[in-house]
Amino acid sequence: MNSIIKRNGFFIGLILGLIHILITCYLFFSQDPNAFTDLKIGMLKIFISILFGIIALLIVKHKMNNLIGFKDAFTSYFIVNFVSSILSFLFFFVLFNSFSSDVKRENIKKSMVEFQIKTMKQNNSSDIEIAKVRESFISFNPFSFIQGFNSTVKYLLRDSLIGLIVALIFRNQKVPL
Known part of the structure; x- marks a missing residue:
């Protein structure tokens, strides 16, 4: 795997993870218990994840002289969402099991x-x-570790499916899959 993809994916994944953590903090300190099931906030989080995945993909593509294959495109998108998911899960678990x-x-x-x-x-x-x-x-x-981890894996799979579509759209046709 290319070091550009790893570094870029990890850095943007940290930023996305911090944004998800800030959203979780906002929801946690909200007085509305229904805030965690608010559809608008859920859609916003998905949109932000897709946006950051695309940004990571475009940065990698630019750094690789505008030539990116499907595998590299998907990998950059996946790393961003993987790092973000792990950070968000760990924060959620610690927050709710320690301070709630x-x-x-x-x-x-x-x-x-x-x-x-x-x-x-x-x-x-x-x-x-x-x-x-x-x-x-x-x-x-x-709020248990197992349930939280299962949810994280399910959301990561959803994001991976979206990442496959995004990688298919942004890959170069001349670069082998």
Whole structure:
């Protein structure tokens, strides 16, 4: 792997991670427990991640004399999102397990359950499916290391799929895949 890709991806990933940490701090100190399930904030975080991934890709492309293949394009995008995801996850885990009250965690968990059920109702899920989800949320702890890590991996996979599309768009046709 090219050192330009690694350095650039790591540096921009740190910046993106810090932005995600600032958003998490804003949500944490917000008085609204529904802030963590706010669709606008979630979409903003996705948009910022895509934007920073594209910026990293374009910087690498520029430093490589405007020649970048699919693999290098995807790698630069992926490193940015990987570093950011790890930083965000570690901060979230430490913040909620060290500085958050049980009441605050329970309110956020309740908000997450309500959001999931509301989404299922909007998608015309059956009452049986909704009851199963409601039952599964009894043991759900979004603040545990395992649950947080699982969520981080799922979001990283989502970002990787987006990264594949972005790399396909920004790669040079003359450079081999």
